[in-house]
Structures are given as C-alpha cells and as structure tokens.
Amino acid sequence: MKKLFHIVIGLGTAVFFIGGLLFVLGQTLFLLLGKPEMIIAIEDRVDDVIFPAIAIVGVLCYLYTILFPTKKETAEQPA
Numbered sequence: 916m917k918k919l920f921h922i923v924i925g926l927g928t929a930v931f932f933i934g935g936l937l938f939v940l941g942q943t944l945f946l947l948l949g950k951p952e953m954i955i956a957i958e959d960r961v962d963d964v965i966f967p968a969i970a971i972v973g974v975l976c977y978l979y980t981i982l983f984p985t986k987k988e989t990a991e992q993p994a
Contacts, residue, residue, distance in 0.1 A: 920979050927972035934965035 938961040945953040 917979075917983055920975060920983075924972050924975050924979070927968045927975070931965050931969040931972065934961050934968070937961055938965070 938957065941957040941961070942954050945951075945957065
C-alpha cells in the first residue's frame, strides 16, 4: 500500500512539474511569436490537468501521514 502511495504521488508530482514547464515555455514561445490567443488557449488546456493533479497529490500526502505515521510521530503522541 505504501508503494502504491509513493508511485501515485510521484506520478502526480511529475505531471505537475512537466505541465508547469510546458505552461511556461508555451506562454513564452507564443508571447515572442505575438499570438495572444494561443497564450490563453495553452493556459486553459494545461491548467485543466496540472492543478487537479497537484490537488490529488496534496490529499494523498495528507492521507499518507495519517495512514502511515513514522515511529517518531507515534512516540510523541500522548497515550
């Protein structure tokens, strides 16, 4: 189960970073080419993928800390 969390969190983070890179490079390219309609188009398409991906990763990271506490965290909690 831990391995599945690691894989999904890693994939979601990769999608976010690659999408963010495409977002910035695409906007820069279309800004230099003078195509403002394409800047808005790339923003709409990439945003639909990267922001839900990182939101899911955030929820999974939160759930991971709850489901799999480390020994240090469990030792600090009062009984």
